[in-house]
Amino acid sequence: MTGQARVPGLLDLLDEHEARATFFVCGANVRRLPAVARELSRGVMKVANHTESHAALYLKGGPFIRQQVVPAQEAIASADWGELPTLFRPPVMGALAGFRRGCWRNRGSGW
DSSP states (O other): HHHHHHHHHHHHHHHHHTTOOOOOOEEHHHHOOOOHHHHHHHHHHHEOOOSSSSSOOOOOOOOHHHHHHHHHHHHHHTTTTOOOOOOOSSSSSSOTSSSSEOOOOOOOOOO
């Protein structure tokens, strides 16, 4: 089962337990899977930036990083979540100025 096929069931499970989650999404996936993006916007789920294409950002310069962060912000904004993300989780852990870093110990699977 793909990540996109799991999203509706995961959202139902979160609703059932009155739990909230933050979903770190790639801009390319928001554009490629608009129906899944709309599902994520259901309820009061938080959506955050996970770059445009899941590229590793370490040892990259500002222009490359901007090419990964800005289009993802724009895709998320255009998906009607109502606000720009303030959280960012790079594909390979690191930090960027202007974002709080979202991290965890266990890995999930992306969509």
